[in-house]
Amino acid sequence: MSDKKEPSPGDGIRSLKTSNVFRIINFELYTKPNLTIMGIGLVALTGCLGYIAYMRQKYEKLGFYGAIKDDGSEEFLKKNSKWD
Structure with a gap:
């Protein structure tokens, strides 16, 4: 049929005999x-994380803080003084 070379150490999963279904489902294992x-x-992930950090710092600078509700969600509330 086909003359495949003998697998050598370091070839990884590409050298194993697998079905075409396995190769289609696990595409990322066979691509470079x-x-x-x-x-x-x-760059996109770093930009998103930087934007989230910037927005959080911006709200905290304006006097807001992150409060966790009973259902587990987070809400930004304005800091209030007990003396007001």
Whole structure:
């Protein structure tokens, strides 16, 4: 049929005999890493986390604090003094 070379150490999962269904379901195991897409994703993730940190710092600077409700959700409330 086909002349496949003998698997050598370090070939990983690509050298194992698997079905086409397994290869389709686990596509990411058989593709090579794409550094361009990985870089774009890393920049996007860093931007999202930076924006969340910026917005949280902005609300805290305005005098808000994060309060956890009984149902587990978070709500930003304005700080009130007991002396008012």
